[in-house]
Amino acid sequence: MPDEKATEPHISNYAPDELVTKAMNAGRGFSGAVHVYTRDEASSKFDYFVRLFEHILSGLKWLLPIEPGSVYFAFVGGGVPFRAARVERDAFVILADPRAINYAMILTSRLQVLGPMARRFKTESVEPTKDYSGMYLLDIAKDLIFHEELVRESTEVNGITTNVFVSLLCYVVCHEYAHIAHGHLDFRLSDDFREFTATQQNRELTARALEMDADASAVTSTFALFEHLFLVDIKPRIPAELVEELTAQYRLQYLLGITLAHLYLDSLAVDHVPKYHPMTYVRFVGFQMVLLKVGESQGIDTDFVEEARKLVADTFVHLSGDVSNLHHPIAANFLVQEGEGELVGEYNELGFYSAAAQLEDEGRRWARLYPILAKFLRGGRLAPPYADPL
Ligand SMILES: [Zn+2]
Structure with a gap:
C-alpha cells in the first residue's frame, strides 16, 4: 500500500498538539470553545478547510512576518466563530469553528x-x-x-x-x-x-x-x-x-x-x-x-x-x-x-x-x-x- 501520509502536503501552520492541549486546559473562558481539535482530528474531518487556512496563514506570514512570536491556527467546536488567543508569551493561535x-x-x-x-x-x-x-x-x-x-x-x-x-x-x-x-x-x-x-x-x-x-x-x-x-x-x-x-x-x-x-x-x-x-x-x-x-x-x-x-x-x-x-x-x-x-x-x-x-x-x-x-x-x-x- 502506498504511504498516504507521504503524499499529503505538509500542514505546518496548524497548532502543535501541546498548544492545543494548553488552549483546551485554559478552559472555556479563555477560548470560548467547548473543544479544540488536534491537527490530525481536524485534517480527517475538515481537510479542505484545513488546507485553505494553511494557505491563507502562509500567505499572511509572508506578507506580515511576526517578530517575535509564532502564529498557528486550530479548529474549535462551540464558542465564538473566530478568535485570536495568546497561548504562550510568544505563541498565538487563531481559533476558528469549521x-x-x-x-x-x-x-x-x-x-x-x-x-x-x-x-x-x-x-x-x-x-x-x-x-x-x-x-x-x-x-x-x-x-x-x-x-x-x-x-x-x-x-x-x-x-x-x-x-x-x-x-x-x-x-x-x-x-x-x-x-x-x-x-x-x-x-x-x-x-x-x-x-x-x-x-x-x-x-x-x-x-x-x-x-x-x-x-x-x-x-x-x-x-x-x-x-x-x-x-x-x-x-x-x-x-x-x-x-x-x-x-x-x-x-x-x-x-x-x-x-x-x-x-x-x-x-x-x-x-x-x-x-x-x-x-x-x-x-x-x-x-x-x-x-x-x-x-x-x-x-x-x-x-x-x-x-x-x-x-x-x-x-x-x-x-x-x-x-x-x-x-x-x-x-x-x-x-x-x-x-x-x-x-x-x-x-x-x-x-x-x-x-x-x-x-x-x-x-x-x-x-x-x-x-x-x-x-x-x-x-x-x-x-x-x-x-x-x-
Ligand atoms: Zn476583532
Missing part, C-alpha cells in the same frame, strides 16, 4: 447563482424554491446560511468561483491576525490597558478602536494577498485579449468576499447593537474608505468597490422585491420621503459620510492608543494615528 467556515461557503456559493450575480459572472442562474419577497436582508442571509438544503439547489452549477468564499475567509483571518501582529493581545494583558478601561464606556471605546485597526489591516492584507496571487499565478496564464475583463472580474470577486464578510458576521452575531466593535455598516464604510485610499495610491481602478456593494444589494433586492424591504444600510443607507409621506430607502453619499462620522470618537481614542501599541507591535503597520475617521 461550522462557521461552512456557513461562509454556503452564503457565497448560493448568492453567486442568483439573478444579478449570476448575470455578472455568467453562471447558470438557479432561483430559490423559497419565496423571499418582502423579507429583510439579514433574515434572507440567515436563511441561506442556516438552511444548507436550500444551497443544494445550486451545487450542481458549474462556474461558481471559490474566490468570493476564500476572500471572505481571508478577510476574517486577516482581522484576527492583525490583533496578534499589532500587539492588541499583549496590550490587553499589560498594565497600560488599565488606563483605557477605567469605566465601561472607556472599555467599549478602546475595544472599538482596536477593532477599527484590525479591520483596516484586514482590508489592506486581503487586498495585497489577492493582488499578489493574481500578478504571480493567474495573470501570466491569461491571453492578452482577456486580461482586462478577467482582472475586473477577479477584483470584483474578492471585493464581494469582503463586502459579504460584513453581512456574514452580522448574520452570526447575537447582538446587533454591538458595544465592543463598531456597527456593521460603520465597519463596512471603514473598509470602503481604506480600500479607496489603497487603490488610489496604487493606481488601481476603485470603481469595483462600489460595484461590489451594489451587486450584493441588487441580488438581495432581486429576492426581496424592493430595496426598502431590506432594512439594511449596505443596501439603503438613507430614508427619503416620497408622495404620501412614505419613507423609501436609497443609497447615497450623505448616508455614507454620516456613518463615517461615527468613527470620530474611535479615531480620537486611536490617536491616544497609537504610541502605546507601537511598543507591542510584532508585525505589520498600525493604522495611521490621525484623529479623523479612517
Whole structure:
C-alpha cells in the first residue's frame, strides 16, 4: 500500500498538539470553545478547510512576518466563530469553528447563482424554491446560511468561483491576525490597558478602536494577498485579449468576499447593537474608505468597490422585491420621503459620510492608543494615528 501520509502536503501552520492541549486546559473562558481539535482530528474531518487556512496563514506570514512570536491556527467546536488567543508569551493561535467556515461557503456559493450575480459572472442562474419577497436582508442571509438544503439547489452549477468564499475567509483571518501582529493581545494583558478601561464606556471605546485597526489591516492584507496571487499565478496564464475583463472580474470577486464578510458576521452575531466593535455598516464604510485610499495610491481602478456593494444589494433586492424591504444600510443607507409621506430607502453619499462620522470618537481614542501599541507591535503597520475617521 502506498504511504498516504507521504503524499499529503505538509500542514505546518496548524497548532502543535501541546498548544492545543494548553488552549483546551485554559478552559472555556479563555477560548470560548467547548473543544479544540488536534491537527490530525481536524485534517480527517475538515481537510479542505484545513488546507485553505494553511494557505491563507502562509500567505499572511509572508506578507506580515511576526517578530517575535509564532502564529498557528486550530479548529474549535462551540464558542465564538473566530478568535485570536495568546497561548504562550510568544505563541498565538487563531481559533476558528469549521461550522462557521461552512456557513461562509454556503452564503457565497448560493448568492453567486442568483439573478444579478449570476448575470455578472455568467453562471447558470438557479432561483430559490423559497419565496423571499418582502423579507429583510439579514433574515434572507440567515436563511441561506442556516438552511444548507436550500444551497443544494445550486451545487450542481458549474462556474461558481471559490474566490468570493476564500476572500471572505481571508478577510476574517486577516482581522484576527492583525490583533496578534499589532500587539492588541499583549496590550490587553499589560498594565497600560488599565488606563483605557477605567469605566465601561472607556472599555467599549478602546475595544472599538482596536477593532477599527484590525479591520483596516484586514482590508489592506486581503487586498495585497489577492493582488499578489493574481500578478504571480493567474495573470501570466491569461491571453492578452482577456486580461482586462478577467482582472475586473477577479477584483470584483474578492471585493464581494469582503463586502459579504460584513453581512456574514452580522448574520452570526447575537447582538446587533454591538458595544465592543463598531456597527456593521460603520465597519463596512471603514473598509470602503481604506480600500479607496489603497487603490488610489496604487493606481488601481476603485470603481469595483462600489460595484461590489451594489451587486450584493441588487441580488438581495432581486429576492426581496424592493430595496426598502431590506432594512439594511449596505443596501439603503438613507430614508427619503416620497408622495404620501412614505419613507423609501436609497443609497447615497450623505448616508455614507454620516456613518463615517461615527468613527470620530474611535479615531480620537486611536490617536491616544497609537504610541502605546507601537511598543507591542510584532508585525505589520498600525493604522495611521490621525484623529479623523479612517
Ligand atoms: Zn476583532
